[in-house]
Amino acid sequence: MNTKRTAFYYLLAALLTVGFYFVLTGLIRAGVIGKYHADMLIPVGFYIMLAVSLNLTCGFLGQLPLGHAGFMAVGAYTSALATRYLPFEGALGFWIALLLGALMAAAFGVVVGLPALRLSGDYLAIITLGFGEIIKGILLNLNFTGGARGFKGIPKQTDLTTVYICLVLTLFFIRTLINSRFGRAIISIRENEIAAESCGIHTTFYKTMTFSIAAFFAGLAGGLYAHYIGVLYPTTFGFDTSIEILVMVVLGGMGSITGSVISAATLRLLPEMLRAFLDYRMVIYSLLLIVVMIFRPTGLMGRYEFRLSKIFAPKGDKSHV
Amino acid sequence: MFDDTKLYPLPSGGYLTARDLDKPPILDIRYLGIDFGGLRALTDFNLIVGRSEITGLIGPNGAGKTTVFNLITNVYQPTRGSIILDGVDTKGMSTHQVSRLGVARTFQNIRLFKDISVIDNVKIGLHHETRYQMPEALLRLPGYFKREKVADQRALELLSIFDMESLAYKPAGSLSYGAQRRLEIVRALATNPSVLLLDEPAAGMNPSETGELMENILHIRNTFNIAIVLIEHDMSLVMGVCEGIAVLNYGKIIAKGTPEEIRQNPEVIEAYLGKGVRE
Numbered sequence: 242m243n244t245k246r247t248a249f250y251y252l253l254a255a256l257l258t259v260g261f262y263f264v265l266t267g268l269i270r271a272g273v274i275g276k277y278h279a280d281m282l283i284p285v286g287f288y289i290m291l292a293v294s295l296n297l298t299c300g301f302l303g304q305l306p307l308g309h310a311g312f313m314a315v316g317a318y319t320s321a322l323a324t325r326y327l328p329f330e331g332a333l334g335f336w337i338a339l340l341l342g343a344l345m346a347a348a349f350g351v352v353v354g355l356p357a358l359r360l361s362g363d364y365l366a367i368i369t370l371g372f373g374e375i376i377k378g379i380l381l382n383l384n385f386t387g388g389a390r391g392f393k394g395i396p397k398q399t400d401l402t403t404v405y406i407c408l409v410l411t412l413f414f415i416r417t418l419i420n421s422r423f424g425r426a427i428i429s430i431r432e433n434e435i436a437a438e439s440c441g442i443h444t445t446f447y448k449t450m451t452f453s454i455a456a457f458f459a460g461l462a463g464g465l466y467a468h469y470i471g472v473l474y475p476t477t478f479g480f481d482t483s484i485e486i487l488v489m490v491v492l493g494g495m496g497s498i499t500g501s502v503i504s505a506a507t508l509r510l511l512p513e514m515l516r517a518f519l520d521y522r523m524v525i526y527s528l529l530l531i532v533v534m535i536f537r538p539t540g541l542m543g544r545y546e547f548r549l550s551k552i553f554a555p556k557g558d559k560s561h562v
Numbered sequence: 563m564f565d566d567t568k569l570y571p572l573p574s575g576g577y578l579t580a581r582d583l584d585k586p587p588i589l590d591i592r593y594l595g596i597d598f599g600g601l602r603a604l605t606d607f608n609l610i611v612g613r614s615e616i617t618g619l620i621g622p623n624g625a626g627k628t629t630v631f632n633l634i635t636n637v638y639q640p641t642r643g644s645i646i647l648d649g650v651d652t653k654g655m656s657t658h659q660v661s662r663l664g665v666a667r668t669f670q671n672i673r674l675f676k677d678i679s680v681i682d683n684v685k686i687g688l689h690h691e692t693r694y695q696m697p698e699a700l701l702r703l704p705g706y707f708k709r710e711k712v713a714d715q716r717a718l719e720l721l722s723i724f725d726m727e728s729l730a731y732k733p734a735g736s737l738s739y740g741a742q743r744r745l746e747i748v749r750a751l752a753t754n755p756s757v758l759l760l761d762e763p764a765a766g767m768n769p770s771e772t773g774e775l776m777e778n779i780l781h782i783r784n785t786f787n788i789a790i791v792l793i794e795h796d797m798s799l800v801m802g803v804c805e806g807i808a809v810l811n812y813g814k815i816i817a818k819g820t821p822e823e824i825r826q827n828p829e830v831i832e833a834y835l836g837k838g839v840r841e
């Protein structure tokens with residue numbers, strides 16, 4: 242891969258990213274996409290972030306955590322507390338709150354990850370499931386966050402632009418992580434843990450790190466959610482939500498970021514488009530899951546990734562960025 | 563330099579070749595033993611491996627050969643005895659730490675990173691040699707591109723030992739059985755070891771592949787100047803490349819010596835080689 246061509250792809254990717262944003266906001270301003278539908282794009286954004294971050298642990302590290310919504314809750318409540326109590330105003334305060342929420346979730350990732358990842362398989366699933374429920378239970382009983390009555394009055398600062406920026410950053414960082422020596426270390430654990438150790442990979446460290454990074458982005462999504470919806474209820478972050486995110490990952494393909502993006506967007510948009518079916522969302526999810534698992538057990542995309550260089554590369558060049 | 567394969571007995575009961583005599587051994591294993599429940603899988607295992615020696619470890623099925631490798635790499639913790647690796651007692655370390663101290667291995671039942679490319683398998687072996695930090699990776703700073711390029715080149719260079727460069731971008735799991743075994747050796751070499759442990763590298767290979775492997779093993783020792791411990795049932799390979807051989811039976815060493823001595827040892831013939839093994 243020569244430097245000039247690499248630079249070309251980066252420039253092109255940046256242009257497409259910015260271009261897509263202006264087309265999208267342009268369409269909204271022109272009224273082609275109505276206010277109602279434009280609002281719907283915001284949850285699509287943070288659900289993609291949730292799916293992609295969970296894919297890091299499921300698809301790339303090869304573990305099965307069932308408490309992803311717990312990290313989202315930590316991010317949501319932390320950021321909501323931050324905008325309420327910290328002395329920063331406006332956009333700065335909002336960004337600081339988002340970052341704090343993500344960092345707190347990452348810290349929880351380490352705390353949960355260290356003991357949980359010593360076990361694996363079913364045990365890990367059960368421990369993380371327990372974690373999600375514990376977080377929910379604690380939040381239900383915490384008075385200063387409103388308990389079961391909900392954390393109300395969070396400033397609704399999340400707009401399409403913020404979500405878009407966070408989404409692009411999430412995708413960029415997870416992608417660059419995966420395609421680095423750190424990403425290879427993560428994947429080697431999925432492929433064969435004993436072989437990874439014997440190649441000098443500190444598997445416990447990388448598992449915990451991956452867990453924590455996934456939690457970071459889930460926490461960021463949680464912060465966006467809090468400032469989008471304006472009020473937080475602990476029950477939102479239960480097992481159902483964790484499973485909903487997991488379904489997105491499995492449908493899109495474990496180990497395909499592209500797949501997670503497509504399936505999270507589809508699963509969020511499809512039921513809203515078909516308003517009549519809104520009540521049957523979980524039914525549609527389950528049916529879709531069954532159908533895809535029968536006909537494509539690896540998920541829609543398998544481990545395929547969309548790459549600009551695949552489109553433009555000269556025939557036979559297989560060394561993609 | 564590697565032509566003289568005469569072994570010299572040490573006071574400790576080990577052997578070394580003349581060229582390794584004046585240097586401390588790379589591996590010094592004393593009274594090593596492990597029990598699995600009631601089963602004494604290994605007892606009183608002593609072995610000294612010189613810094614550039616090719617040592618054979620042979621014996622019937624279930625004798626404890628693979629167990630020795632699992633102990634050296636700390637996959638298992640020993641019940642008794644000690645392993646001194648290049649002067650360092652590895653007691654209590656984890657497998658990745660032992661790897662960084664210079665032990666690399668292949669597996670009897672191949673353990674490749676099957677679903678990723680051949681070159682990425684090797685680059686995982688190069689993990690610690692590919693020195694860039696997390697920010698450089700996440701932000702794609704110049705250091706990332708530079709070191710990745712070096713890693714690519716190094717990986718291809720290592721693959722060229724077995725003429726496997728053309729397979730670099732194939733999924734490792736799609737390779738033939740023999741090629742997978744060779745890839746495991748390349749991946750092990752990528753970790754820059756001072757001891758290479760090969761667990762039945764010729765298993766499943768045809769005679770011509772085994773012949774090539776013999777050349778390759780000698781070539782690897784001679785160019786990398788490392789010690790190799792070889793578990794193998796194919797006697798032509800063992801007798802062809804090993805300078806010293808240890809024979810295990812029921813978890814105990816029953817003989818040590820040069821290939822010639824081992825071939826003529828009545829106890830070894832009785833327990834393992836059987837009659838009529840000359841080549």
Ligand SMILES: Nc1ncnc2c1ncn2[C@@H]1O[C@H](COP(=O)(O)OP(=O)(O)OP(=O)(O)O)[C@@H](O)[C@H]1O
Nearest residue numbers: 598601603621622623624625626627628629630670
């Ligand atoms: N993890 C373990 N738990 C219990 N028993 C074990 C374990 N690992 C090995 N053993 C037993 O230890 C003995 C030695 O096994 P080992 O795999 O070292 O034999 P080997 O010499 O490599 O044989 P082969 O030539 O068949 O590969 C066998 O009886 C085996 O069943």
Ligand SMILES: [Mg+2]
Nearest residue numbers: 627628629670
């Ligand atoms: Mg064995």
